[in-house]
Amino acid sequence: MIVGFAPGGGNDILARILAKELQQSLGQTVVVENRAGAGGLIASEFVAKAPKNGHTLLLGSIGGNTIAPVLAKSLSFDPRKDLAPISLVAESGNALLVNAKLPYKNVKAFIEAARKEPGLINYASSGTGSTLHLAGALFAQQANVNIVHIPYKGNSQALTDVAGGQVQAIFSGIPPAIVSAKTGQTRILAVTSKQRVKSLPDVPTVAEVGLPGYAFTSWYGLFTTGGTDPAIVERLAREVHKIIHKPEVRAQFDMQGVEPVTSEPKAFAAQIDRELTRWGRDVKAMNITLD
Numbered sequence: 001m002i003v004g005f006a007p008g009g010g011n012d013i014l015a016r017i018l019a020k021e022l023q024q025s026l027g028q029t030v031v032v033e034n035r036a037g038a039g040g041l042i043a044s045e046f047v048a049k050a051p052k053n054g055h056t057l058l059l060g061s062i063g064g065n066t067i068a069p070v071l072a073k074s075l076s077f078d079p080r081k082d083l084a085p086i087s088l089v090a091e092s093g094n095a096l097l098v099n100a101k102l103p104y105k106n107v108k109a110f111i112e113a114a115r116k117e118p119g120l121i122n123y124a125s126s127g128t129g130s131t132l133h134l135a136g137a138l139f140a141q142q143a144n145v146n147i148v149h150i151p152y153k154g155n156s157q158a159l160t161d162v163a164g165g166q167v168q169a170i171f172s173g174i175p176p177a178i179v180s181a182k183t184g185q186t187r188i189l190a191v192t193s194k195q196r197v198k199s200l201p202d203v204p205t206v207a208e209v210g211l212p213g214y215a216f217t218s219w220y221g222l223f224t225t226g227g228t229d230p231a232i233v234e235r236l237a238r239e240v241h242k243i244i245h246k247p248e249v250r251a252q253f254d255m256q257g258v259e260p261v262t263s264e265p266k267a268f269a270a271q272i273d274r275e276l277t278r279w280g281r282d283v284k285a286m287n288i289t290l291d
Contacts, residue, residue: 001057004043004064006036010173010256014090014220015059017252021243030057039129040064041072048082050225054232058083058223063131065223066275070283071129071290079276082226084233085268087240090220090258093193094135095177096206097186098169099162107190107210110169114145122148123169124158129290134279135171135192135216137286139206142214162186171216174199174257192216199257220258221268233265 001019005011012034019030035043040063050056060083069079077083096107104110114121125133128151140147150167152158155176162170163185172180174197180186190206191197194215206214222240224233241262243249253260263271283289 001030001032001059002043002047003032003034003059004036004040004061005034007034010092010175010258011040011059011061011064011220013256014253014258017249018059018089018222018240018243021246021249022239025239025243039068039071039127041068041075044069044079044083044223045075045077047223047225048077052225052227052229054224054228054236056225057086057236059089059220060223061131061220062218062275063129065221066272067129067131067134067279067283070276070280071288073290078226080269080273083223084226084228085265085272086222086224086233087237087244087265088219088221088261088263088268088271089240089244090253090256091193091261092174092218092220092256092258093191093197093205094132094171094216094218095174095191095200095203096139096169096189097159097162097172097177097180098189099165099167100185100187101165102168102187104189105187107204107206110189111143111145111210114140114143114147118146119148121145121168122150123171124150124152124162124167125171126155126158127151127153129283129288131216131218132171132173133288134283137288138216138282139171139192139211139214141286143211159186178257197257197259198254219261221263230265237265 003015023030047058161167244260
């Protein structure tokens with residue numbers, strides 16, 4: 001099972017949970033291999049060019065499979081044809097945090113301040129073109145505010161600088177956001193998902209408290225090489241669905257701040273197609289490039 005990001009991140013942790021369960025259910029050794037780089041594209045390319053036998057899997061995500069491909073200047077594979085979607089496995093929102101010393105107690109106050117002082121409020125992300133960057137860019141577009149994006153090489157240092165006051169805000173993954181907020185150095189204003197999340201039941205969504213209609217949800221899903229026998233893809237999907245519905249697996253996902261979900265291969269493929277079209281349009285509208 002190939003992962004397009006470094007060990008210890010959300011993709012990697014979910015991949016290792018799934019690999020252990022798949023090894024038991026399939027009776028075959030499943031090894032997780034990290035091939036990080038290019039926003040997940042290196043891993044996707046590796047799987048896209050693997051033998052079409054269902055033995056090479058990819059734990060993909062919204063960033064690696066529908067955002068990075070439209071930001072890339074060139075691709076050596078077709079993200080629609082050369083990867084075969086198997087099933088969604090999880091979804092998660094993100095959290096909008098600010099430095100605790102700032103006066104913004106809620107999303108409305110944050111937006112009002114950004115409108116009064118265009119370009120003076122900044123926000124960090126884990127990198128240009130990352131899902132956290134896109135969450136912030138979509139927020140700025142829909143709120144009609146000018147907030148300055150400051151890209152970092154990863155979420156950890158970005159959060160550290162928000163806590164230290166070098167940067168004012170960040171759109172962060174939920175588990176690290178909770179850890180940061182518990183120090184008292186940052187404050188969670190809202191989550192970006194359509195609904196409140198189990199791990200932060202008292203924190204409202206962005207749409208609830210300041211920006212109706214806003215939602216940004218990340219997802220994780222399993223793929224294999226395009227052109228693999230549909231019967232193999234269907235069998236893998238059935239096994240994944242059984243795994244995701246196990247109480248012990250759902251409990252592990254809850255600990256990571258993600259919601260277990262599943263989908264049929266055709267429905268997942270249709271979702272990929274829609275999102276590639278959407279992000280291709282939206283990144284141009286938001287003038288986001290990797291340069």
